[in-house]
Amino acid sequence: MGETIDAGGVDLxxxxxxxxxxxxxxxxLGDTAEAWQAQLDGLADRYRLxxxxxxxxxxxxxxxxxxxVPRMAEDAAALLDALGIPAAHVAGFSGGSFIAQELALGRPELVSSLVLxxxxxxxxxxxxxMTGFWHWMAERAPSERAMLEAFFLWVYTxxxxxxxxxxxxxxxTLAFPHPQSVDAFQRQLASFVRHDTLDRLAQITAPTLVLAGELDLATPPRLGRVVAEGIPDAExxxxxxxxxQPFQEVPDLFNARADAFWREVGARG
Structure with a gap:
């Protein structure tokens, strides 16, 4: 069961x-804690997630x-502070990986490692x-089902x-009792489109693993490679x-790779 935590004045x-x-x-974008269900279930015997x-x-x-994105990174930092977590391995996907980058830049002491x-x-x-199309698609799709079916063409294999x-x-998603509004979707989307850490990546000091899906249409490997090349010693x-979203489609593979990376980071101290 989840709970609401006051993280710097925001109820997360x-x-x-x-x-x-x-x-x-x-x-x-648009995803909730449930997006990570396969990690919450599959890694809980080894980590506090x-x-x-x-x-x-x-x-x-x-x-x-x-x-x-920087404001959402501040929320993440405030959550770690509120929970009394001095540092954590941070894993983020898509827009969450943008947030993770800003967290590592703004509060590096909180980040033991990054999986982007x-x-x-x-x-x-x-x-x-692409995201400009998503913006008006959210308004003009004939139904929520049609919106999801179209949006997921960019997301899944x-x-x-x-x-x-x-x-x-x-x-x-249709049965979830807390759907995201069109306005919230568009405002989140706009914040992710403004994301820009390109000239600051070299300042990230956390050990970093960048994972890209070969068939990813939204953030193809060429974009992930730029991130990895910009962060010192990133894999x-x-x-x-x-x-x-390989963490959902092939969770066993993803969990094993993340676990191996975190164990490697831990062994390095």
């Missing part, structure tokens, strides 16, 4: 599981103040055009569309046959 909905070294899981709803997603309200999944440092022309995985996720891996 938080799910916690397991025991061991601390891991903070940071979700992307914390996942949360970003502002405007799920059970965390969206305030009237301007939304930005489906990431980029500065959106390019394709990304901006052809395999997941063929084997029923996407259909299941659509049904679960970069392309996952063959995977798309934007």
């Amino acid at each position: 909905w938080v799910e916690r599981r397991g025991t061991g070294p601390d891991v903070l899981l940071v979700a992307g 914390t996942a949360f709803d970003n502002r405007g997603a799920g059970r965390t309200p969206l305030s009237e103040e301007p939304l930005s 999944v489906s990431t980029c440092a500065r959106p390019d022309a394709y990304f901006r055009s 052809p395999r997941a569309h063929a084997d029923g995985t996407v259909a299941r996720i659509v049904e679960e 970069f891996e392309v996952l063959p046959g995977e798309a934007h």
